[in-house]
Amino acid sequence: MKIEIWSDFVCPFCYMGKRRLENAMEQFAHRNEIEVEYKSYQLDPEAKHIEGMNFYETFSKLKGFPLEQTIAMNKQVAQQASTLQLTYNFDTMKYANTFDAHRVAKYAAEKGKGKEATERFLYAYFTESKLISDHETLIELAGEIGLDKEEVAEVLASDRYAQAVHHDIRQAYQIGVQGVPFFVFNRKYAISGAQPETVFLQTLEKVWEEETNVKPVLQTLNPTGADAGVCTDEGCEIKK
Template identity: 55%
Template sequence: MKIEIWSDFSCPFCFIGKRRLEKALEDFPHKNAVTIKFKSYELDPQAKHIPGKNYAALLAGKYGMSLQKAKEMIEQVKQQAKEVGLTYDMDNLQNTNTFDAHRLVKFAEKKGKGKEMAERLFHAFFTEAKLISDHHTLEELAHEVGLNRREVLDTLASCKHSKYVREEEELAREIGVQGVPFFVFNEKYAVSGAQPSQVFLDVLQQVWERENEKPILQTLTPENPETSYCTDEGCTIKEKDK
């Protein structure tokens, strides 16, 4: 089974949704037959890092809400993160552009480290409050998952893998992705949002059953057809066929 996940590293529910899916996979009997691939999606392609900009103030300004309302929303997100074992440092979060982070994941995939790189980026952004648009920060994070520093810096300094990021973002638009996280199972079944683990487990089981069930033909002939036929016990010849 293939699972494609459209997400952004600045999306708090993408990390939470990732953990909930992982929890569901722990209870899924066919988990060893599941492959996961992260797809690129930018919540705000025009985002820029503003040093010293408080995340609550950023949310309040972006969504036209009061600062108090933004703080309450942040607390709710932190609580949901805590429930799946994550610690979010929202006070020191460094909101920024994530395009190069997505390019880095595409590079990491070529080296067989795509899932590890995605996990490291989420943790760096939300738990460690690192600036994941900074190339030296990305170099260090990539090195931690086993990637070559020089190759990483050369990639980031170029336009390499930009094409793949843009293609995945375009595909997201084509299939109707309106927000992230967005999960696609076997290119047929979609689940939107950071659903509870039980919902993911139910989806995994349903997709597995649908994709692996034996085809059952529906007969269109009468229950006792007046025609000749053979079985492993012999042949029957109806009068009308003589």
């Protein structure tokens, strides 16, 4: 079984969705026969770090949201993340553009370290408040997961893997992705948003049981009928 995951490193629900899928996979009997591939997506291609401004101020300025609303919204997201033992430090977080991080992740995947890069970059951004658009930061993080730091520096000094990142983003639009995280199972079923673990487990079992050479139209599943956390280019918030 192959699972493709479109996500962005600054997407809070992407980290939560990733953890929920992983928790579901731990309960799945055939977990060792699953291939997971992370796909690039940028919530805000124009995102940038503004020196001297904190995350809330930057987000408010670039997105046009009232500061008070921005703070309250992200506090709620951090509380939800804590239920998965994830720590989101929005107070010290550094707003960043993720294009170069995605390029390094593509390089990492080529070296067999794609999963490690994804987890490391998410943790660095949300928990450690590292500026993941900074090249030196990306080089250090890549080194921590066993990648050659000099090769990573060469990647960042060039435009290597830029087309691969753009290809993933175009592909997302082609299959109807409107927000992330977005999980595609064998190009047969899709889950949009950080759905509950039970949804992921049910989907894993359903796809496994129905495994066939037939490739029907992609169907987006939401068996609970509830809104799940999903990030769009307008921002992230918990639906009520």
